[in-house]
Amino acid sequence: MAEVLVVEDDAAVREGLQLALRRQGHVVRTAESGELGIEVLVHHRPDIVVLDLMLPGMDGFETCRRMRAAGPVPIIMLTARSDDFDIVAGLEAGADDYVAKPVEPRVLDARIRAVLRRSAADRPGGTATVAAERHGDLVIDRAGLEVTKRGAPVSLTPTELKLLLELSRTPGQVYSRQQILSAVWDHDYLGDSRLVDACVQRLRSKIEDVPAKPEYVQTVRGFGYRFGRS
Numbered sequence: 001m002a003e004v005l006v007v008e009d010d011a012a013v014r015e016g017l018q019l020a021l022r023r024q025g026h027v028v029r030t031a032e033s034g035e036l037g038i039e040v041l042v043h044h045r046p047d048i049v050v051l052d053l054m055l056p057g058m059d060g061f062e063t064c065r066r067m068r069a070a071g072p073v074p075i076i077m078l079t080a081r082s083d084d085f086d087i088v089a090g091l092e093a094g095a096d097d098y099v100a101k102p103v104e105p106r107v108l109d110a111r112i113r114a115v116l117r118r119s120a121a122d123r124p125g126g127t128a129t130v131a132a133e134r135h136g137d138l139v140i141d142r143a144g145l146e147v148t149k150r151g152a153p154v155s156l157t158p159t160e161l162k163l164l165l166e167l168s169r170t171p172g173q174v175y176s177r178q179q180i181l182s183a184v185w186d187h188d189y190l191g192d193s194r195l196v197d198a199c200v201q202r203l204r205s206k207i208e209d210v211p212a213k214p215e216y217v218q219t220v221r222g223f224g225y226r227f228g229r230s
Contacts, residue, residue, distance in 0.1 A: 002116055003027040005038035005046040006076065007063065009055050013103075017050065020105035026112070034063030034140035041067055048112055052078045063095045068094030072157045073139030074115045078103060082194050084194065096159040097185060098195075114186035119164050133168065135227075138207055138216060140168055150209060159184065160203045166215060176224040200225060 004026045008014040011032070018028045029044060031037040034055050041049065049067060053060030064075055069148040077095040079086055087098055096115055099108050132141040139148045145161065147154040156164065166183045167175060175183075177193040185195055218226050 001025050001027060002028065002047040002112065003044070004112065005029045005031065005037065005040055005044070005049045007031045007034065007049065007055070007060075008052040009033060010052075011050075013101075017105070017108070021109065021112075024109045026109075026192070033058065034058035038066055038070070038124065041070060041073065041215065045071075047073045047113060048076065050076050050078060050108065050112070051095070053086060061089055064095055065094040066158070066221070074118075074158060076111055076115060076190060087119075087223055088194055088198055089176065091175055091194060092201065094157070094202070096157065108178070115159075117186065118158055118184070134169065135171070135216065140164065143194070147207070152208050156203070159199055160206070163199050163203055164217075164227075167225060171228040172226060174220045174223050174226045180224065187188075 004021055006014060006017050006021070006028060007130065008030070010030050014030050014032065018030055021028045024138070029040055029046060031040050035058055037051065040046070051060050051064055051067070053064075057061060058066075064077065069074060075095045077090045077098045078101055079090065079098055082099040090098060097111050099111055127159060132139055132143070137150045138154075141147070142165065146163070147156060147164065162184045166180065166218070179197045180196045181192065184199075188197065190198060200217055201211070204214050204217055207216055208214050216227060219224055
């Protein structure tokens with residue numbers, strides 16, 4: 001059972017999602033605007049946020065950025081449009097996954113559980129057992145699930161951390177986007193490379209000196225990504 005915050009301005013959709021998620025065993029809080037959603041997030045610290053992008057006033061993109069700045073809570077965005085620009089912009093704002101409207105409750109529940117499994121696995125006491133690894137200025141502590149660069153902590157979301165742990169597990173190995181989707185997001189049936197590419201860009205912005213010229217997370221054109229200093 002998880003505590004889910006649903007931020008959705010359409011009352012019918014909001015109430016429908018609340019009822020459906022409660023039937024799946026979740027505790028559900030709701031908010032009809034981004035501003036109220038941030039207040040609920042700060043005061044109640046839900047396990048995960050389901051966030052509509054098309055909100056009045058403060059839109060979902062800005063709400064996502066502010067929620068991401070407030071902490072590492074996982075965020076699944078809802079989008080009524082399949083436009084690549086909206087999806088990529090939402091992912092770049094900090095969302096961990098997305099579900100298109102009209103929402104199929106079973107699909108949303110599956111995505112929620114997948115994201116929460118990922119977050120649970122990335123907590124101390126999980127499956128990580130390997131000691132800290134040094135890669136140039138970057139130190140990855142798999143046991144403590146901490147990343148530092150030149151001694152300073154690097155704040156990563158659960159998805160970004162999972163991506164880094166997966167890629168750095170075997171430096172030099174090339175991973176296809178489908179392999180990364182399966183390992184990090186627990187699904188590959190959509191063939192959706194946008195999730196991977198957006199998360200790679202966010203990760204690079206935090207661990208690379210020059211994100212446009214990555215030293216750690218490198219692109220292998222036509223194949224995917226690999227971890228390893230040039």
